[in-house]
Amino acid sequence: MPEKPEVMTVARKLKNHLVGREFKSVEIFHDNIVSYPTVEEFKEKIKNKKIIDITTRGKWIVFDLENDYLLVHLRMEGKFFYRTSKDIREKHEHVIFTLDHGEELRYHDVRKFGKMVLISKKEAPDHKPFSELGLEFWDSELTDSYLKEYYKKKSLPIKSVLLDQSIITGIGNIYADEILYRSHISPLRSANRLTKKNRSDIILYTREVLNEAIDAGGTTIRSYTSEEGVHGLFQQQLKVHGKKGEPCPNCGANILKIQVGGRGTYYCPKCQKTK
DNA sequence: ATACTCCCCTGAGAGC
DNA sequence: TGCTCTCAGGGGAGTA
Numbered sequence: 001m002p003e004k005p006e007v008m009t010v011a012r013k014l015k016n017h018l019v020g021r022e023f024k025s026v027e028i029f030h031d032n033i034v035s036y037p038t039v040e041e042f043k044e045k046i047k048n049k050k051i052i053d054i055t056t057r058g059k060w061i062v063f064d065l066e067n068d069y070l071l072v073h074l075r076m077e078g079k080f081f082y083r084t085s086k087d088i089r090e091k092h093e094h095v096i097f098t099l100d101h102g103e104e105l106r107y108h109d110v111r112k113f114g115k116m117v118l119i120s121k122k123e124a125p126d127h128k129p130f131s132e133l134g135l136e137f138w139d140s141e142l143t144d145s146y147l148k149e150y151y152k153k154k155s156l157p158i159k160s161v162l163l164d165q166s167i168i169t170g171i172g173n174i175y176a177d178e179i180l181y182r183s184h185i186s187p188l189r190s191a192n193r194l195t196k197k198n199r200s201d202i203i204l205y206t207r208e209v210l211n212e213a214i215d216a217g218g219t220t221i222r223s224y225t226s227e228e229g230v231h232g233l234f235q236q237q238l239k240v241h242g243k244k245g246e247p248c249p250n251c252g253a254n255i256l257k258i259q260v261g262g263r264g265t266y267y268c269p270k271c272q273k274t275k
Numbered sequence: 276a277t278a279c280t281c282c283c284c285t286g287a288g289a290g291c
Numbered sequence: 292t293g294c295t296c297t298c299a300g301g302g303g304a305g306t307a
Contacts, residue, residue: 032283035303059301075301077285092285111284113301156278163301173300262280263300 002074004059004137004170005213005234011061014080015054018105023049023065023097030094033107036117036128045118046070046097058133058169068120071129075113081106134167137206142168147199151191158194158202159187160261168206174219177241177266179205186274187258187265212237240266 002010026046028034034042045068053064063070072078081093083104089096095107095116107114117129124130135142150167161167162176171179180187183201185194194202213219216234239249243266244257253270 073301076299109284110286111300113284115302153277165302264298 002059002078002218003172003175003213004056004210005175005216006218007056007059007061007074007170008214009218010074010080011054011056014061017082018051018063018099019053021051021099023047023051023070024100025098027096027098028094029089029096030112032112033094033109033114033116034118035115036119042116042118057130058136058165059172060129060133068118069124071115071117071119072107073115073129075109075115076111078107078109078114081108132166133169134165135169137168137170137210142203144196144199144203147202148196151194151199154191156191157188157260158185158191159263159265161191162202163261163263170210171206173263173265174238174241175206175209175213178209178239180272181240181267182209184271184273186269186272187260187267188274240268242266 023046026043028039028043031039037045049065049068049070051063052066055062055064057071059073061072061074063072083096083106084102085098085104087104089106090108092110093106093108094112094114097105097107099105107116119127135146147167151161154161154164159176159180162171162179163173177187179202182205183198185198185201189198213234216237219234219238240255243255246255247253248255248268248271251268251270253268255266256269258265258267
């Protein structure tokens with residue numbers, strides 16, 4: 001389940017291999033992966049597009065193609081592999097880009113949850129998904145007063161609000177738990193009842209957790225691995241996520257697992273106070 | 276406007 | 292062994 005650190009790791013690997021190359025054509029084997037424009041337009045527009053750069057915005061991988069952006073969201077299990085036209089297509093390879101030199105970039109996604117968007121740079125800023133993404137965690141505009149403006153309208157649990165990509169973008173289920181643990185805030189607290197100190201801690205520890213995870217190359221958990229060198233080690237530094245029944249590293253209390261907004265949520269009931 | 280529910284999709288793991 | 296059931300979850304759509 002790639003979040004910002006994993007997406008950045010994948011994007012960096014792709015960049016090293018693909019900048020300066022060209023998409024010759026593309027084959028789509030599962031139409032729902034392409035969310036914009038139509039599949040036919042997507043196939044037509046991608047032809048002979050040179051890859052200038054590869055970056056990220058939120059959890060999206062951004063292929064900079066001169067006049068267009070190709071955006072890819074890996075969702076739960078999306079991965080890229082390099083193959084050649086001689087390799088038979090595997091069961092879960094749904095999109096195959098033909099590059100030069102007979103090489104192919106294949107998008108593999110067991111759950112078929114991933115999404116791709118091909119959009120001109122001109123219309124991109126006012127179009128989904130760019131138009132609905134909040135601040136990156138490193139943005140200097142991410143301040144207590146910025147969060148306050150959003151949080152004051154939110155009675156939802158802070159865990160759910162951390163996953164709202166229109167406020168801070170890039171946080172997913174694993175890092176949300178870790179951020180709240182370090183902030184000593186219960187995942188169940190309503191966002192509009194947080195103190196200024198709570199909001200400042202969220203910003204501080206969001207940056208701390210995500211930067212540490214990036215340094216570790218991301219988190220490798222459950223099915224999420226990638227042939228393209230994403231074998232992150234941050235799972236070794238997780239304090240609460242996935243630790244149900246284990247002692248809290250801080251106080252020794254049993255880590256609990258609950259559901260918050262339909263998401264599995266791990267926390268220490270002693271360190272992370274409800275008020 | 277916010278918040279809630281359902282849905283997408285498949286494989287892993289539990290229970291029998 | 293092999294079957295059926297439940298769960299995992301980011302985010303979009305539809306509805307209250």
